[in-house]
Amino acid sequence: MHDFFPRHVLPGKLYEITARTQDGRHWFSAELRDCLSFSIARAQKTCNIKIFAYAVLSNHYHMLVSAEGPQDMARFLQIAHASMARAVNRHWKRKGRVWARRASIVRVSDEPAAQLARLRYILANGSKEGLVRHPAQWGGPHVAHYFETGVAEGGPAERKKVNKSNQLRVCHTKVQRSHTICVSRLPHLSGLPIKQYLSDMRHLMDCVAERPLDRDHGIEQHLTDPRLPRTFAPVEARAPRVMLWKRDRGLKVKAIPSAQRPPVTSDGWGPFTALAHDAGVRDELIEQRKAFVYEYQDASARFRAGVRRRPMFPARCILPPSAWIRPDRRRTGLFVADTSSGCLG
Numbered sequence: 001m002h003d004f005f006p007r008h009v010l011p012g013k014l015y016e017i018t019a020r021t022q023d024g025r026h027w028f029s030a031e032l033r034d035c036l037s038f039s040i041a042r043a044q045k046t047c048n049i050k051i052f053a054y055a056v057l058s059n060h061y062h063m064l065v066s067a068e069g070p071q072d073m074a075r076f077l078q079i080a081h082a083s084m085a086r087a088v089n090r091h092w093k094r095k096g097r098v099w100a101r102r103a104s105i106v107r108v109s110d111e112p113a114a115q116l117a118r119l120r121y122i123l124a125n126g127s128k129e130g131l132v133r134h135p136a137q138w139g140g141p142h143v144a145h146y147f148e149t150g151v152a153e154g155g156p157a158e159r160k161k162v163n164k165s166n167q168l169r170v171c172h173t174k175v176q177r178s179h180t181i182c183v184s185r186l187p188h189l190s191g192l193p194i195k196q197y198l199s200d201m202r203h204l205m206d207c208v209a210e211r212p213l214d215r216d217h218g219i220e221q222h223l224t225d226p227r228l229p230r231t232f233a234p235v236e237a238r239a240p241r242v243m244l245w246k247r248d249r250g251l252k253v254k255a256i257p258s259a260q261r262p263p264v265t266s267d268g269w270g271p272f273t274a275l276a277h278d279a280g281v282r283d284e285l286i287e288q289r290k291a292f293v294y295e296y297q298d299a300s301a302r303f304r305a306g307v308r309r310r311p312m313f314p315a316r317c318i319l320p321p322s323a324w325i326r327p328d329r330r331r332t333g334l335f336v337a338d339t340s341s342g343c344l345g
Contacts, residue, residue, distance in 0.1 A: 007105060009070040014052065014108040014187070016118055019081065020060040020100045027088045027098065028058050030139045034155030035091075037141045039083035041154045041179035047076040050184040053118075055125040056141040062122045064108070064115075077103055112188045112224040119186065120219060123205055128212040135205045136240070146183050147201040150237045154180030192226055202235035 009015065021027050028036060036056050040063075044051055049072060053064040067073040085098035108118050126138040135144035146152055155178065184190075185197050192200075200223060207218025222228040295314040 007070045007073060009067055009073045009105070010107075011068045012066055012187075013110070014064060014066050014115055014118075015073070016106045016108055016122075017063040017065060017077070017103055018060065018106075019077075019103040021088075022097055022100045024059045024100070026058040027092060028056055028061075028140060029091070032087055032091055033140055035087035036084055037153045037181060038155045038179055039080050039087065040141065041181045042083060043076045043080035044182060045179055046079055047072045049073070049076045051181060052115075052184055052186055053122040053143045054141065054181070055122045055138070055143065057125060058140070062125060064118055064122060073105070110187075112186070113219065115186055115188070116219045116223055117215060120204065120208060120215065124208050124212045127208055134209040136238075141181075143183060144205055145240065146181070147198055147205060148238055149240055150198055152180040152182065154178060189223070189226055196234075198237070199234045200230075202238070203232055206235070 040051070040054065043049070048068045050066045051063065052066070053062075055062050065073075065076075067076065081099055081103070088098050089095060108115055123135045123144055125135075126132045126142070127135050132138050135142065136148040138144065141153055185192065185194070189197055189200075204218045204223070211217040220231065222230050292314050299313045
């Protein structure tokens with residue numbers, strides 16, 4: 001995806017990048033983990049980009065980066081998005097656009113607390129939705145894998161080399177090229193040894209696993225000021241974690257039956273999915289949304305037409321400002337006209 005307008009990117013400042021697939025489709029599957037990691041690593045190697053954190057979900061990704069200027073940032077996005085889109089189309093055997101719109105780039109404050117908050121948010125992706133218990137269990141590309149094991153993510157890419165010596169008969173040979181994502185330390189923690197930095201990040205991930213929705217849990221004073229002593233024992237490198245399957249949580253998250261689960265890949269990682277990935281759950285959500293929209297439009301039309309005796313608005317909707325709308329106790333979540341106020345004829 002090309003950047004048609006120059007972005008205002010300050011050299012050396014942190015920015016959070018967010019990009020989503022077309023219509024939020026779940027195109028990033030576990031089989032594409034190496035290809036997606038290679039795409040990010042290749043774009044980083046081509047451009048002068050520092051990556052501090054990243055997380056690729058099934059229909060979007062987050063990334064915390066810094067660049068030397070808008071040209072480097074635009075070039076990085078162009079190479080990464082083009083390579084990821086080709087991998088998605090090749091895997092799903094489709095053609096067309098993959099990305100929904102231009103990537104969102106938001107400036108992060110220079111304060112250490114603000115940068116740690118964004119890093120913690122990226123680490124919590126997958127855990128705060130209840131899909132995995134620990135950030136390192138996520139099956140897609142995630143900076144937690146590097147923090148957990150100390151081994152950078154990446155992978156080889158297969159390419160075709162054309163032999164032009166014989167134009168009538170073109171010979172294709174596969175060439176393996178491998179790139180890995182280079183994760184940098186946060187600017188205010190750049191003076192720490194890499195071993196100490198990874199230990200702090202493992203402790204932060206453990207705190208995220210305990211309370212993923214608590215934004216301040218795990219961001220201790222030694223992370224904002226590296227001169228302060230640590231209150232925990234050093235956390236050594238650990239073996240890669242196997243992703244846990246999702247629990248059944250009603251319409252939001254539904255576990256896949258064992259007979260329908262895709263086979264685990266050769267490297268031990270299980271495939272990762274997202275909310276409402278099951279076809280039956282997705283269809284049920286669509287039907288509920290259609291029913292909600294129909295009820296609201298019907299009640300709104302009657303309300304605007306002056307029929308305000310019983311405007312039955314559905315639950316969890318923004319009601320029009322009125323003094324005669326009250327909840328209906330007989331039907332949970334519905335609203336009716338208040339005839340006791342004398343506003344209605």
